[in-house]
Amino acid sequence: MRVRNIPGVEELLKNSSYFVNDHYNKINKWRSFFKNDNKIHIEIGMGKGKFLVTLAKNNTDINYIGIEKSKELLYKVAKEIEDSNLNNLCIINIKAEDIIEVFGPGEIDRIYLNFSDPWPKKRHGKRRLTHGDFLEKYWQILKQGGEIHFKTDSLDLFEFSLEEIRTSRFSVSNIYYDLHKEANISNVLTEYEEKFVNLGKTIYKYIAAKP
C-alpha cells in the first residue's frame, strides 16, 4: 500500500491515545498495560485498520494490538478511532521482524495476517510474513493453543504459506479455498478484502494452532 508522506507524522502519532510509543518496555507486561487478564489478539500489517477496529468494537472482552510498519497508515487509524473510546485496542509501529522484542514467550493468543504483501519473486520468499522464519517468531510469542489466522487473495502466496505451515510445528485446523462461499463462517472484512471481493476475486484462508 503506497501512502503519501505526512510531515510531522511521528509527533502527530504520539498525540493519539491509542498509540503506544514505548512498545519495547511493554514486553511481558501487555496484560498489565490493558489492566486485565483478557486474551490478546494482534494483527500484523493492519493497514488502515478497519478489520481490527471492528473486532475491538464487537469483542470488548478481548484486547487487540494493531501492528503496522507505516507510520502514515497508523496515523490514519489513530485519526479514525480517536473519538471511539475503546480501551481494548492499541496500535504500535514496528516491523513483523521485531515481534519477539515486543512480545514475550506465550504472551499472545492469536495472530491475524490479512492480505500480507505477496512478494511474488522467488528470491523474496523470506520476506513473506508466512515464511518459516516468521512462523518461528510467531511460535515463540503465541501461548499453547494460540492461533494464526491467515487470509489472502493470492493463490500462489496461499500455496506457499500452506507448505510453510505444514512443515512447521503448527497444526493446521481449517483450510478454506473460497472463504466467501462458506456458509456459517463469521468473517470480518478488511479493506483489501472488500476491494478484492468487489472485483470477484476468491479469498483463501487457513487457521493453524500451536498444539
Ligand SMILES: C[S@@+](CC[C@H](N)C(=O)[O-])C[C@H]1O[C@@H](n2cnc3c(N)ncnc32)[C@H](O)[C@@H]1O
Ligand atoms: C496489502 S496491505 C493489507 C492491509 C490490511 N491488512 C488489509 O487487509 O486491508 C499489507 C500491510 O502490511 C504492512 N506490512 C508489510 N510488511 C510488514 C512488516 N514486515 N511488518 C509490519 N507491517 C508490514 C504494509 O505496510 C501494509 O499496510
